[in-house]
Amino acid sequence: MKNYFGGIFVAFLVSFTANAQGLLKKSETVFTHQDTLRGSITKERAWWDLKYYHLDVKVNPAEKTITGSNTVRYTVLTAYNKMQIDLQEPMQIYKVTQDGKELKFERDGNAFFIELIADQKVGETKEVVISFGGKPKEAVRPPWDGGITWKKDKNGKDFIASSCQGLGASVWWPNKDHMYDEVENMLISVNVPGHLTDVSNGRLQSVKKQKDGTKTFNWYVSNPINNYGVNINVGDYVNFSEKYKGEKGDLDCNYYVLRDNLALAKEQFKDVPRMLKALENWFGPYPFYEDSYKLVEAPYLGMEHQSSVTYGNGYKNGYLGRDLSGTGWGLKFDFIIIHESGHEWFANNITNVDIADMWIHESFTNYSESLFLEYHYGKEAGAEYVRGCRKGIQNDKPIIGTYNVNSEGSGDMYPKGANMLHTIRQILNDDAKWKSILRGLNSTFYHQTVTTKQIEDYMSAQVGIDLSKVFDQYLRTSKIPTLEYYFKDGYVGYRWTNAVPKFDMPVKVKLNGADVLLKPTGTWKVDKITSEKPTLEVDKDFYVASFNITE
Numbered sequence: 001m002k003n004y005f006g007g008i009f010v011a012f013l014v015s016f017t018a019n020a021q022g023l024l025k026k027s028e029t030v031f032t033h034q035d036t037l038r039g040s041i042t043k044e045r046a047w048w049d050l051k052y053y054h055l056d057v058k059v060n061p062a063e064k065t066i067t068g069s070n071t072v073r074y075t076v077l078t079a080y081n082k083m084q085i086d087l088q089e090p091m092q093i094y095k096v097t098q099d100g101k102e103l104k105f106e107r108d109g110n111a112f113f114i115e116l117i118a119d120q121k122v123g124e125t126k127e128v129v130i131s132f133g134g135k136p137k138e139a140v141r142p143p144w145d146g147g148i149t150w151k152k153d154k155n156g157k158d159f160i161a162s163s164c165q166g167l168g169a170s171v172w173w174p175n176k177d178h179m180y181d182e183v184e185n186m187l188i189s190v191n192v193p194g195h196l197t198d199v200s201n202g203r204l205q206s207v208k209k210q211k212d213g214t215k216t217f218n219w220y221v222s223n224p225i226n227n228y229g230v231n232i233n234v235g236d237y238v239n240f241s242e243k244y245k246g247e248k249g250d251l252d253c254n255y256y257v258l259r260d261n262l263a264l265a266k267e268q269f270k271d272v273p274r275m276l277k278a279l280e281n282w283f284g285p286y287p288f289y290e291d292s293y294k295l296v297e298a299p300y301l302g303m304e305h306q307s308s309v310t311y312g313n314g315y316k317n318g319y320l321g322r323d324l325s326g327t328g329w330g331l332k333f334d335f336i337i338i339h340e341s342g343h344e345w346f347a348n349n350i351t352n353v354d355i356a357d358m359w360i361h362e363s364f365t366n367y368s369e370s371l372f373l374e375y376h377y378g379k380e381a382g383a384e385y386v387r388g389c390r391k392g393i394q395n396d397k398p399i400i401g402t403y404n405v406n407s408e409g410s411g412d413m414y415p416k417g418a419n420m421l422h423t424i425r426q427i428l429n430d431d432a433k434w435k436s437i438l439r440g441l442n443s444t445f446y447h448q449t450v451t452t453k454q455i456e457d458y459m460s461a462q463v464g465i466d467l468s469k470v471f472d473q474y475l476r477t478s479k480i481p482t483l484e485y486y487f488k489d490g491y492v493g494y495r496w497t498n499a500v501p502k503f504d505m506p507v508k509v510k511l512n513g514a515d516v517l518l519k520p521t522g523t524w525k526v527d528k529i530t531s532e533k534p535t536l537e538v539d540k541d542f543y544v545a546s547f548n549i550t551e
Contacts (some may be wrong), residue, residue: 004127007412009034012072012104012360013249013347017293017368019101019255020293020304029407031255031405031407031516032171033109034109034110034111035106035405035406036057036109036404036405037084037086037108037109037110037406038111038168038177038178038229038357038405038406039178039354039403039404039405039406039407040178040404040405041178041180041404042081042084043082044080044083044113045084045176045178045181046077046078047077047078047079047080047120048074048075048076048077048083049074049076049077049181050072050073050074050176050181050182050184051073051074051075051125051183052071052072052073052183052184052185052186053072053073053175053186053187054069054070054071054072054186054187054189055068055070055173055181055186055187055188055189055230056068056069056070056071056187057128057173057189057190057191058190058191058214058234059190059191059192059232059234060197061158061160061192061234061474062149063135064073064135064148064150065134065135065400066091066133066134066135066172066173067133067134067137068131068132068133068173068174068189068191069129069130069131069132069186070075070087070129070130070132070174070175071127071128071130071228072127072128072129072130072175072176073123073127073128073211074125074126074127075123075125075126075418076121076122076123076125076126077122078122078123079119079120079121079122081115081116081117081120082112082113082114082115082116083114083116083128084112084113084114084130084174084176085111085112085114085130085174085175085176086110086111086112086168086170086174086177087110087112087132087170087173087174087175088105088110088136088137088167088168088170088171088174089109089110090135090136091115091132091133091134091135091136091171091174092132092133092134092136093105093112093130093131093133093174093257094131094133095105095130095131095134095210096114096128096129096130096131097129098116098118098126098127098128098129098396099118100507101117101118103115103116103117103128108276110170111172114128116128118311120196124499127309128243128341129381130174132173133155133449134288136148136171136172137171137172137298137547138150138444138525139163142161142163142299142300142301142347143163143165143301143302143303143494144301145167145434146162146163146165146166146167146169146171147155147162147163147164147171147172148160148162148172149161149162149163149299149300151299153235153236153258153260154260155236155260157195157235157236158196158234158235158270159230159234159235159236160233160234160235160299161231161232161233161234161298161299161300161310162231163229163231163298163300163303163310164228164234164408165228165304165315166228166408167228168227168228168406169227169228169230170227171384175227175406176227176240177353179225179226179227179265179352179353179354179355179449180350180353180354180449181449182224182225182227182447182449183224183225183227185220185221185222185223185224186202186220186222186225186230187205187216187218187219187220187221188201188202188215188219188220188221188230188232189216189219190216190217190219190232190234191214191215191216191217192214192215192216192217192234193213193214193215193416194213194214194215195235195236195549196234196235196236197215197217197234197237197256197306198219198232198233198234199206199215199217199219199233199236199237199256199294199296199480200217200230200233200304200308201221201225201229201230201231201234201236201305201307201308202219202220202221202222202223202291202292202307202308203220203222203229203291204217204218204282205218205219205220206217206218207247212492219360221291221306221307222289222290222291222309223287223288223291223306223307223447224447225306225348226306226348226351227303228303229305229347229348229493230306231303231307231308231310233256233296233297233310233461234307235258235297235455236258236259236297237256237257237259237296237297238256238258238259238262238345239254239256240254240265240266241253241254241261242253242273243256244272244273244276244293246276246280246285246286247280247284247285247286248285248286248287248289249289251267251276251289251292251293252292252293253273253292253293253294253295254273254293254294254295254456255269255294255296256293256294256295256296256550257297258297258388259329261297261315263301263511265297265314265315267315268315268334268337269295269337270318270489271333271334271337271338272293272337272341272365273293273344274333274376275333275337275338275341275370275450276293277369277370277375278371278372279296279342279345279368279371279377281435282368282371282375282435282438282439283345283346283368283438283439283441283442284345284398284438284439285292286344286345286445287344287348287349287446287447287484288306288307288344288347288348288349291306291307292307292365292541293307293341293344294307294308294309295309295310295313295337295341296308296309296310296311297309297312298311298312299312299449300312301320301336302310302336302339302508303315303340304340304341304342304343304344304347304348304365306348307344309337309340309341309342309343309344311337311340312336312337313334313335313336313337316331316334317333317335318330318331318333318334318335319335319336320335320446322364323386323426324388324389324392324465325384325385325386325387325389325443325488326388326391327384327385327387327388328375329377329381329382329383329384330369330383330387330388330493332373332376332381333372333373334370335369338368338369338372339365339368341365341370342369342372343361343365344369345364345365345368345442346360346361346362346365347360347361347365347445348366349442349445349447350441350442350445350446350448350450351448351449351450352449352450352451352452353449353450353451354404354406354451355401355406355408356400356402356409357400357401357404357450357451357452358364358401358408358409358413359399359400359409359413359417359452359475360450360452361527362413362414362417363413363414363416363417363418363420363421364417364418364420364438364441365388365420365423366389366413366417366545367417367418367421368423369386369418369447370382370383370385370386370418370459371438376403379431383422383541385539386415386418386419386422387422387541389414389415389418389419390415390416390419390543390547391415392414392415392455393412393415393416393419394410394411394412395409395412395479395480396412396476396478397409397410397478398410398475398476398477399413399417399474399475399476400452400475400476400479401414412478415511416446416474416543416546417474417475420470420471420474420543421545422474422543423470423474423505423541423543423544424459424463424467424470425541426508426539426541426542427463427465427467427470427505427506428463428465431482433462434462435460436462437458437459438462440462441458441459445458446459451472455480456468456471457461457480467481468501469500469503469504469505470503470505471498472500472503473499473500473503473505474543476500477499477500478536478547479499479500480498480543481496481497481498481503481505481519481528481544481545482496482498482499482544482545482546482547483495483496483499483509483518483544483546483547484496484497484544484546484547484549485508485531485536485546485547485548485549486548486549486550487534487536487548487550490528490529490530491526491527491528492511492526492527492529492534492536493524493525493526494518494520494524494525494527494536495520495521495522495524495525496520496521497547498545499522501522502521502522503521503522504520504521504522505520506518506519506520506544507520507538507539507542507544508538508539508541509536509537509538509540510535510536510537510540511529511534511535511536512529512530512531512534512535512536513535526547536548
């Protein structure tokens, strides 16, 4: 989750949508050397393929520190001896070793460059061990301005969590902090005070009591995972569970909530099996059966941490009790449960290579809310919801951001992106085929990082129409295409304006009350009509504008 659902209350939802989560960046943003180090596949990243992490940390609530080590296992792709590892200020790397030998390293802002002594032979698998620690950045407005949240529950017990989408996992632990290379599996060991519980990603392998009275929780993630999806959640948790009979068999569902909220959670979390039933229908099997599904109470609104989805929606339906669509349908489900869990398919299963393409995460997941409603309440319920969310669209700047500098695009990637997908569905006009495309995306790009081009090309091929101009229009401009038309002497003329060159998207209209598929271009087309009082109404499920120039 990022940037459409912020915590700032303003007069109009449109303003709320645009400014939430700090997603929007001013057009005059000047990118720096540090932006390039963070957002590009540097030479010091490109030569090695990440395989495994063992993140072993101690969380000290009294001092607000995190200390420990990360073992990084990798395969050599090209012989080179300098490695980039990222860790943000004020955190520090204390020591790096390989094969028992201490290595030299230099810091350049938030990037560390490690000088490797041993030969790095192509095809060889190697490890480095990185010791680190410090007081990580405290989250200011999590999850949008993230870091580590250090809070107390109402009983005075520590309630701690990480959230770092966009900002980067390197805000609290050292890693290869770029989306293109996901670790294939990892062990997460978290040491906490003995009266507390840590919940992280994957499955709990063991809990070890230490001599100093603390406990270490060992969680193993057997599937590829993006860095920002790795999380810690520390609190006075109680656990309950169930098995969901899904498309791949029994899925273990575990719920961790603060002790006093157990009764509330047992009622509110009934949305989980409803979510799984709907989204498995539309997207295919839950992508992480091996690692289970967990929903974990957190001291902030929520995030899509893989197999460890965090929840802070106050045990209310809607978004903190509000319907973002204004249609009433948004109060039929718990927004955080549905939206953040939807990211298990789009963000965690299919992950963007560059954060500039974050629409791949957010547009599909925003649309999953509509699909959830359609599955449980009917097609028109889902359509009304996605149309209602248009009120949050600003059309301030393109949805796709700037590449290679860790820069997101417009927050319109949520409601506008969902309406783009809904529009493409109308063009296709085949619901069974539409479902097969959504499921096909998740099987074709299963556990992969992808580019916008890959998604665009796949959808064009499956729809059977070149959608490149549709994607250009909605993702790369802030313009809404306008169907301009006129009536004259028994004819109707029509064309697209406010559109990219060669924009030729077909559009459904009611022409004199009859359903017609028009195929406008940027030049006038003229059709003969018979009505003396002609009318034209664009299908409301197309996200376009229209204008009658004869009026």
